[in-house]
Amino acid sequence: MDNFDKPFPALAIRKRKLVAGKILLKSLIYAFAIFGLLFILLLMIVTALLRQDAVPAGDVPGKGILTIDFNNDYPEVSADDLFSELSEVPSTSFFDLIKAINVAALDDRIKAIVANVNESSLGLSQIQEVRRAIENFRKTGKKAYLYSTGFGNFGGGTSEYYLAAAFDEIWMQPNTEAGITGLNFEVPFFRSILSKAGVQAEFYTRYEYKNAAASLLNDKLSPEYRKELNKLGGSIYSVMKEDICRDRNLKKEMFDKLVNNAPLSAEDALAAGLIDYIGYKPELIEKAIQETKGKMVNVLDYVSSFSSGYRNLPTVALVVIEGVIAEGESYANSLRDEAVAGADTIVKQLDDILRNDNVKALVIRVNSPGGSYTASNEIWYAIKRIKEKKRIPVVVTQGNYAASGGYFVSIAGDYIFSEPSSITGSIGVLGGKMVLSGLWNKLGIHWGEVKFGENSGILSVNHKFTPKEKEIFNRSLDRVYKDFTLKVSEARHIEITKMDKLARGRVWTGIDAADAGLVDAVGGIDEAVAWAKAQAGIKPKDKFEIVYYPKKKTLSEKLSQLVSGTPKISVNKIMNDLGIEMNDINMLNRMKYDLILPPLKISM
Numbered sequence: 001m002d003n004f005d006k007p008f009p010a011l012a013i014r015k016r017k018l019v020a021g022k023i024l025l026k027s028l029i030y031a032f033a034i035f036g037l038l039f040i041l042l043l044m045i046v047t048a049l050l051r052q053d054a055v056p057a058g059d060v061p062g063k064g065i066l067t068i069d070f071n072n073d074y075p076e077v078s079a080d081d082l083f084s085e086l087s088e089v090p091s092t093s094f095f096d097l098i099k100a101i102n103v104a105a106l107d108d109r110i111k112a113i114v115a116n117v118n119e120s121s122l123g124l125s126q127i128q129e130v131r132r133a134i135e136n137f138r139k140t141g142k143k144a145y146l147y148s149t150g151f152g153n154f155g156g157g158t159s160e161y162y163l164a165a166a167f168d169e170i171w172m173q174p175n176t177e178a179g180i181t182g183l184n185f186e187v188p189f190f191r192s193i194l195s196k197a198g199v200q201a202e203f204y205t206r207y208e209y210k211n212a213a214a215s216l217l218n219d220k221l222s223p224e225y226r227k228e229l230n231k232l233g234g235s236i237y238s239v240m241k242e243d244i245c246r247d248r249n250l251k252k253e254m255f256d257k258l259v260n261n262a263p264l265s266a267e268d269a270l271a272a273g274l275i276d277y278i279g280y281k282p283e284l285i286e287k288a289i290q291e292t293k294g295k296m297v298n299v300l301d302y303v304s305s306f307s308s309g310y311r312n313l314p315t316v317a318l319v320v321i322e323g324v325i326a327e328g329e330s331y332a333n334s335l336r337d338e339a340v341a342g343a344d345t346i347v348k349q350l351d352d353i354l355r356n357d358n359v360k361a362l363v364i365r366v367n368s369p370g371g372s373y374t375a376s377n378e379i380w381y382a383i384k385r386i387k388e389k390k391r392i393p394v395v396v397t398q399g400n401y402a403a404s405g406g407y408f409v410s411i412a413g414d415y416i417f418s419e420p421s422s423i424t425g426s427i428g429v430l431g432g433k434m435v436l437s438g439l440w441n442k443l444g445i446h447w448g449e450v451k452f453g454e455n456s457g458i459l460s461v462n463h464k465f466t467p468k469e470k471e472i473f474n475r476s477l478d479r480v481y482k483d484f485t486l487k488v489s490e491a492r493h494i495e496i497t498k499m500d501k502l503a504r505g506r507v508w509t510g511i512d513a514a515d516a517g518l519v520d521a522v523g524g525i526d527e528a529v530a531w532a533k534a535q536a537g538i539k540p541k542d543k544f545e546i547v548y549y550p551k552k553k554t555l556s557e558k559l560s561q562l563v564s565g566t567p568k569i570s571v572n573k574i575m576n577d578l579g580i581e582m583n584d585i586n587m588l589n590r591m592k593y594d595l596i597l598p599p600l601k602i603s604m
Contacts, residue, residue, distance in 0.1 A: 060305055063111050063294035066104050068097070070117035070163060074126075076322040076367045076399060077339060077550060094126055094399075095318065095365070095548060096303045098525055101133040103306065105140050110302075111292035113137060114285060115167070116147040117160050123400030124236065125419035125510065127159055129524035131166035131243070138168060145288055147171045147281050152179030154263055161274070162240050165247040170275040171284045177263040178274060183237045185229045191219050198438025202464055203430055204474055206481035210428035210505025212404075228507055232423070235509040239420045248273055313545040314538050315358040316529055318365060319349055320549065325371030325379065325405045330550065341368055343375035349549040350382040354390060359547070361532035362386060362394045364413055365525065370404025373429065373480050380487070383412035393535035397528035398422045398519070403507060407518070408484060411491035415531060417523035418510030425518055427488055428505030429480045431473065436461045492517055 078091035104110040113134070122130065134144050146167040151157030157179030164170050172178070194201065194216065201216035208224045221229070245252050250273060258264065258272055269275045277284070285296070323330075323339030330345035353359050364383065370376070387394050396413035398406075403426040410416050410424070418424055440447065440462065447462045458469045465473060485503050489496045494517055502516055513519045521527070529546065538544050 060109050061295045064109050064297040065294040066110050066113045067296050068115040068299045070120045073121050076320050100299050100303050105137040111294045113144040114288050118149045125400045125422040127163045128419045134166040143168050145169045147284050149173045150176035155179040155181040165244045171277045172266040172275050176266050178269040179263040181262045182259045189215050189219050198442045200435040203432030205430040206428050207504040210430050213430050236421045314360045315545045315547050316361045316532050317353045317359045317547050318363045320365045322367050325375050327375045343378045346379050347382045361536035363528045363532050364396045366402040366406050367399030368406035369401045370406050376405035376408040379409045380412045395528045395532050397525050416519040417528050418519040420511040422510035424513050425508035427503035435464050
């Protein structure tokens with residue numbers, strides 16, 4: 001019997017040795033591949049850095065023409081990772097763009113601006129801020145030219161043309177179109193497909209205008225949702241039409257007619273007075289050079305030439321809160337489609353400002369659709385703490401979005417600027433869960449459960465809320481809503497009895513929010529910095545410094561970010577390869593938060 005059984009253990013050992021050998025061999029191959037990849041990546045980084053050092057930004061000539069490509073990305077927080085180091089086009093933030101135009105207006109060396117746009121990633125409020133900067137540039141007597149190879153792609157060029165209208169001259173390439181087709185809102189609804197999969201959304205809101213979960217709960221726009229979109233769209237379209245008609249000396253009725261007949265050919269756009277010339281870009285450049293006798297200066301080189309040359313100056317700190325607000329660390333890089341404003345990161349930045357004796361004022365830039373209530377509350381408290389301990393003025397400037405949790409953190413400021421078409425407000429709360437019990441039944445999966453505490457499974461996705469759990473959950477939403485509205489009431493000096501007309505999840509444009517008292521004035525970064533300086537006692541001609549947060553990462557931090565971010569990078573790549581829009585996924589992902597803007601698409 002011993003002899004008979006002996007081969008089996010031996011055979012098993014040989015199999016384990018064979019498997020172990022294969023694993024060892026694969027591990028060695030993968031290890032060499034990883035080390036090789038890291039070596040190549042490191043070599044690319046060093047080469048990129050050497051290339052950047054070897055080709056420094058050129059000096060600004062005595063007569064310069066500032067060139068700006070609005071088709072490039074100008075994010076609120078510029079990419080700051082290893083991949084951005086390898087880019088041929090350095091990442092430039094929206095703040096850098098605005099600063100460059102404003103500095104150029106007062107720089108005797110810069111004689112004109114030549115820009116181009118056909119499809120821009122700038123949001124509407126950002127465009128309004130750029131327009132104002134261009135208008136201020138022109139008020140100094142300098143000329144601004146804009147070239148386009150066509151506004152939008154067949155349609156969707158309304159926002160690009162809105163930007164162009166602020167320039168002295170608009171040129172279009174022959175045989176192209178101006179796609180000024182107007183404004184369109186689209187909202188996805190997933191209730192039917194979720195139901196087919198056996199998934200049910202169980203969400204509760206405060207109140208009827210808090211529509212972030214409507215895409216999961218309904219099959220179409222509710223009357224309240226449609227009313228909100230009509231109000232929002234009407235306000236945005238009205239502002240755009242007013243500005244364009246003033247810029248191009250058009251009657252509003254004529255503009256509506258042009259929009260309803262768009263896309264328009266370049267010839268029709270010229271005949272209608274929407275543009276000034278049809279031609280090719282070299283012709284425009286030649287004209288600009290002849291009129292100014294200047295040389296071309298790229299905006300990226302111009303920004304890199306800025307240096308205060310002074311130390312220990314009075315400082316205005318600028319903190320950018322970009323993306324969905326969440327607990328933990330912030331992240332934003334070129335391979336992720338939506339930034340996350342992490343409370344831990346932002347609070348650390350605010351603590352750094354608290355310890356900086358040179359900081360005399362604080363500007364908070366908010367560009368966020370909202371997010372976690374607890375994270376928003378944490379940031380709100382950190383801003384309030386700076387006001388109390390440092391006794392410095394705090395001003396907020398709202399970007400494309402400062403809604404829900406984004407509005408919550410805004411009210412910590414002493415003064416709030418908002419662009420006319422910023423989307424703000426949404427003072428409300430929602431919460432709930434996706435119930436997967438129907439899906440498990442379809443798949444034949446059964447869950448057992450053992451509970452210690454009646455409500456220990458309240459957030460389990462395996463069953464709906466019990467009547468008691470539903471009551472407890474809604475009581476929690478009531479507490480959050482009461483806290484949110486009370487904080488707004490105190491910060492904005494609005495009687496709590498009047499809050500019902502402003503809250504309940506309603507969304508406002510910046511210009512309407514100013515009329516309602518939810519913000520103080522129309523303006524952007526430039527106006528916010530000017531207000532902060534004045535309140536801090538920094539005179540207009542005094543030298544001062546702006547310290548931008550988030551600060552640039554060190555090389556070790558970028559390496560750490562690369563390693564920790566690799567799994568998410570891979571998932572994004574797979575999703576894109578499968579043809580799944582990451583923006584749509586991100587809209588769904590937002591709904592896990594309790595203070596968030598609805599997942600809607602705005603096409604212009």
